[in-house]
Amino acid sequence: MLIRVDPASDVALFAQVAASVxxxxxxxxxxxxxxxxxxxxVAESLxxxxxxxxxxxxDLRDEGLVDLRRGRGAVVTDRAADLAGLHAEIRALxxxxxxxGMSPDTLASLxxxxxxx
Amino acid sequence: MLIRVDPASDVALFAQVAASVxxxxxxxxxxxxxxxxxxxxVAESLxxxxxxxxxxxxDLRDEGLVDLRRGRGAVVTDRAADLAGLHAEIRALxxxxxxxGMSPDTLASLxxxxxxx
DNA sequence: TCGGCTGTTATAGAAGAACTATAACAATCG
DNA sequence: CGATTGTTATAGTTCTTCTATAACAGCCGA
Numbered sequence: 001m002l003i004r005v006d007p008a009s010d011v012a013l014f015a016q017v018a019a020s021v022x023x024x025x026x027x028x029x030x031x032x033x034x035x036x037x038x039x040x041x042v043a044e045s046l047x048x049x050x051x052x053x054x055x056x057x058x059d060l061r062d063e064g065l066v067d068l069r070r071g072r073g074a075v076v077t078d079r080a081a082d083l084a085g086l087h088a089e090i091r092a093l094x095x096x097x098x099x100x101g102m103s104p105d106t107l108a109s110l111x112x113x114x115x116x117x
Numbered sequence: 118m119l120i121r122v123d124p125a126s127d128v129a130l131f132a133q134v135a136a137s138v139x140x141x142x143x144x145x146x147x148x149x150x151x152x153x154x155x156x157x158x159v160a161e162s163l164x165x166x167x168x169x170x171x172x173x174x175x176d177l178r179d180e181g182l183v184d185l186r187r188g189r190g191a192v193v194t195d196r197a198a199d200l201a202g203l204h205a206e207i208r209a210l211x212x213x214x215x216x217x218g219m220s221p222d223t224l225a226s227l228x229x230x231x232x233x234x
Numbered sequence: 235t236c237g238g239c240t241g242t243t244a245t246a247g248a249a250g251a252a253c254t255a256t257a258a259c260a261a262t263c264g
Numbered sequence: 265c266g267a268t269t270g271t272t273a274t275a276g277t278t279c280t281t282c283t284a285t286a287a288c289a290g291c292c293g294a
Binding site for chain 4: 070
């Protein structure tokens, strides 16, 4: 479970945590049934507050990617497999964009509007 | 030039303006050499502040998508064609994600990490 | 050249989001 | 029971966003 965070990024900390987890799911390093590390552990290892990590976990729950229960932790749901199914396509797009020198923001913005538009 | 803005969105207003412009580029409705509407006009028609629109224009400039000069306005650069080149692929990915009931945030997050990762 | 249009810069304030800190609570599990 | 885990509550600080106003400086057409 690799969770990276860049305090200098313009992306909010909690969003970076959630993004890290999603990527772990998409790449198959985090499978349905697996449990995420305890929020308190992640918070300590990243040097951020407990609530920052919990906010990320709750976002993932709202997306249906994890089940949250006190005492039990955060468990990856079957829906996480959907992310893995898109991984190859996403990676191909990312490589093309990178080859054009396109910024992450630019591509992410286009993709976002492409989904809700 | 369609520039939409949703005050209730969690995406910042200036980011929504920039996203609208990028989408116009990607779909070919805004071509290299075209001039963007004056920031003051956009601000008035959207009911937002001049600076909010200018922040969007400056982000687009930082991405190399427009040239900004006082008195002349914001002119679309050749790099905007790169966006159009990715349009079909982005649209296909967006449709697949939409079919899975995936949120714009989820997909945009995965794509963002796929570029900088 | 003049006048209007354009982005640029400066300043300031209000509002909201993000992050932190602490603490108590409640479900789960060994 | 006791440790672990997410949940909720409260509060305060910091940062970003958005607004408002005003003056400035480059560009262009008449």
